[in-house]
Amino acid sequence: xxxxxxxxxxxxxxxxxxxxxxxxxxxxxxxxxxxxxxxxxxxxxxxxxxxxxxxxxxxxxxxxxxxxxxxxxxxxxxxxxxxxxxxxxxxxxxxxxxxxxxxxxxxxxxxxxxxxxxxxxxxxxxxxxxxxxxxxxxxxxxxxxxxxxxxxxxxxxxxxxxxxxxxxxxxxxxxxxxxxxxxxxxxxxxxxxxxxxxxxxxxxxxxxxxxxxxxxxxxxxxxxxxxxxxxxxxxxxxxxxxxxxxxxxxxxxxxxxxxxxxxxxxxxxxxxxxxxxxxxxxxxxx
Amino acid sequence: xxxxxxxxxxxxxxxxxxxxxxxxxxxxxxxxxxxxxxxxxxxxxxxxxxxxxxxxxxxxxxxxxxxxxxxxxxxxxxxxxxxxxxxxxxxxxxxxxxxxxxxxxxxxxxxxxxxxxxxxxxxxxxxxxxxxxxxxxxxxxxxxxxxxxxxxxxxxxxxxxxxxxxxxxxxxxxxxxxxxxxxxxxxxxxxxxxxxxxxxxxxxxxxxxxxxxxxxxxxxxxxxxxxxxxxxxxxxxxxxxxxxxxxxxxxxxxxxxxxxxxxxxxxxxxxxxxxxxxxxxxxxxxxxxxxxxxxxxxxxxxxxxxxxxxxxxxxxxxxxxxxxxxxxxxxxx
Numbered sequence: 001x002x003x004x005x006x007x008x009x010x011x012x013x014x015x016x017x018x019x020x021x022x023x024x025x026x027x028x029x030x031x032x033x034x035x036x037x038x039x040x041x042x043x044x045x046x047x048x049x050x051x052x053x054x055x056x057x058x059x060x061x062x063x064x065x066x067x068x069x070x071x072x073x074x075x076x077x078x079x080x081x082x083x084x085x086x087x088x089x090x091x092x093x094x095x096x097x098x099x100x101x102x103x104x105x106x107x108x109x110x111x112x113x114x115x116x117x118x119x120x121x122x123x124x125x126x127x128x129x130x131x132x133x134x135x136x137x138x139x140x141x142x143x144x145x146x147x148x149x150x151x152x153x154x155x156x157x158x159x160x161x162x163x164x165x166x167x168x169x170x171x172x173x174x175x176x177x178x179x180x181x182x183x184x185x186x187x188x189x190x191x192x193x194x195x196x197x198x199x200x201x202x203x204x205x206x207x208x209x210x211x212x213x214x215x216x217x218x219x220x221x222x223x224x225x226x227x228x229x230x231x232x233x234x235x236x237x238x239x240x241x242x243x244x245x246x247x248x249x250x251x252x253x254x255x256x257x258x259x260x261x262x263x264x265x266x267x268x269x270x271x272x273x274x275x276x277x278x279x280x281x282x283x284x285x286x
Numbered sequence: 287x288x289x290x291x292x293x294x295x296x297x298x299x300x301x302x303x304x305x306x307x308x309x310x311x312x313x314x315x316x317x318x319x320x321x322x323x324x325x326x327x328x329x330x331x332x333x334x335x336x337x338x339x340x341x342x343x344x345x346x347x348x349x350x351x352x353x354x355x356x357x358x359x360x361x362x363x364x365x366x367x368x369x370x371x372x373x374x375x376x377x378x379x380x381x382x383x384x385x386x387x388x389x390x391x392x393x394x395x396x397x398x399x400x401x402x403x404x405x406x407x408x409x410x411x412x413x414x415x416x417x418x419x420x421x422x423x424x425x426x427x428x429x430x431x432x433x434x435x436x437x438x439x440x441x442x443x444x445x446x447x448x449x450x451x452x453x454x455x456x457x458x459x460x461x462x463x464x465x466x467x468x469x470x471x472x473x474x475x476x477x478x479x480x481x482x483x484x485x486x487x488x489x490x491x492x493x494x495x496x497x498x499x500x501x502x503x504x505x506x507x508x509x510x511x512x513x514x515x516x517x518x519x520x521x522x523x524x525x526x527x528x529x530x531x532x533x534x535x536x537x538x539x540x541x542x543x544x545x546x547x548x549x550x551x552x553x554x555x556x557x558x559x560x561x562x563x564x565x566x567x568x569x570x571x572x573x574x575x576x577x578x579x580x581x582x583x584x585x586x587x588x589x590x591x592x593x594x595x596x597x598x599x600x601x602x603x604x605x606x607x608x609x610x611x612x613x614x615x616x617x618x619x
Contacts (some may be wrong), residue, residue, distance in 0.1 A: 017411065020474040022293070022318060022367075022444035026353045029363040037395070044392050052380045120376035124437070127340050129365035130393050 029129075038131035045138020053142065062108060063146045066101050067154040074221065075161055082222060090163035094154060095175065095247035096220030099240055101150040102183040103215055107207040109143050110190025114200040117282075133279050136195070140187050147183040151176045155251070167254035175250040178263060182243050185267035188274035195281040220244050239266040291354045293318045293445050293476035294339060298348030301334050301500075308334045310500035311348065316478055318353075318444075321471055323491030323508075324480040327592070331500040332480040333372070336447050339478075340370045352445060366394075369438030372449025376434055377422065383409060383433050384418040387440055394441040401440075408436040412466075428459035435466065446470060448479040452486060464490055484591055488512070496595060504595045512586055514594050519584050520556040520564045525577035530554070533576050540570040546593055555590065558583075 033041070053059055074093055079086035113136065116122065125135045155165070155172055165172050190207055197203040217231065218240040224232055235241050239262075246259035294316035301309040309331045316322040324332050337343040339350055341361040350357040352364045377386045384405055391401030409415045412432040417425065425433065431451065438446060448467065452460040467477055467490060481487050487494045488508040496504040496511070504511060524533055530547065537545045537556050541563055546555045556567055564583050571578060 016469050016473060017408070017439060017442065018473065020442050020444050022291075022353050022474070022476070025367055025442075025444045026355065029355070029366040031360060032362050041393055044389060048378065048381065048389060051385065055380055119379070121378045123342060124370065124376065124390070125393075126342055127365060127368065127370040128390070128393055129362050134393075 049142030323487035326497035
């Protein structure tokens, strides 16, 4: 369509990029984005998010500080009370902290998406012939890096204060992989919040209300058997409990148990529900 | 598709925000290869209309076609035919100029090497090559605007929307932007631009639609519009106590046109076909014994076009603007 004109020294302001023919342009249009386009556009949006992360390293404070601080704090504060001593509390605690930090990171995904969406550049994304899911899925995919940092650092910190995972390297890698997948899935909930909330602060408020019950009303920090019966029932169905149990099985015993299956299943359900919701509300948000 | 297909063909466009009709049954017909100007004050509905045509806002009623493709029915195809530049559709602040161009090229289906080459070519054409890898925070307003436009052009869309392309630019940069826009049309593009300045529409546009409070109140070539208010305006302020009625009669006798009394300033605006008519009016007033406090000759402004067409000045349109806060805030930015 366009024949390149080579003009080495153009005067400022004068532009000629070659002839545009509307009829050809119309004939070339495609009615909707294909699957390959959708994937490549998502990866491009992930690239953009990674660039932003590298240029704003303060974004990594939470995923670096939280694992270090929380692991040490919880271990030394609750270790003696719950398990008799710090060292025997660690196999229980570390998977719990992993789940908690990954969830907090999810929340940040939603908040940042909301902030990003309020910028002018999102209007340009909307004006482009690109898959509507890409601007949402892209940053989430880039956040895999954040989940990876958060989960790995928690294990490292655990090992530093005396945790010796019985599942070995393979078990720990499996546990980290499962946590990342769960984080990515659950992030769709917070992405949905991001597309419906009025501003970033309300995303944060809304997310906190979901986050705290989910993490603390689980077996993340205490054995479920110590809880009153009503609460114990909730803890048992809480998907975070499944993640924590699965992570424990993997990291402590190197065992691929049914808990892993339950975790993956609940993740898939979350994606199936919240990904379409997010795209729909993003589309309407114009 | 034939060459006679309109670039934009819209009928009865409506956009409502609550009880406010931001865009109220607007018809728009933009021919291929022309620069079409949409002229109106802040909050008149220009940006809202553009956003609907660009698939950024749902159309509440009416219908629009871009090169024959239905905007509401096939938005994805319409987006492939459009480049949008405005205060709202901007570039990514966290990326460099070169990265922005590369990203937007890739997002529109260019391969990585192609996108890099096109980015380099556009940076050269827009004289941004020295700033290619600098953070956008260091860009001047003019450079930002050029980059915005370059990003809109990367996929070579045949139709380009420019929302107030020169607001906030200094006169030299503004002149460069005009050259750029003319260059695009020379390449075969069609340009739909909004502006608050009659002068800008006059210099650039082949045809102009005047929008007021969401309605199209006039349409025509710049010359046709200006003729409705005269080529220039004599602005008179009579000395206190002078007979305004007599002054009007004198003006009417000398120029054959009806002077307009601006309610707020008490100023008498006389449309003139030629600037030298001003002397005749002044002589006429002197002979009638009318004393004048101040006098000036100005080119017709948007206000006068408005006054002539709608019978109220653009300030009154501010009522609609206040309701349309979202849009006017964007436009003011």
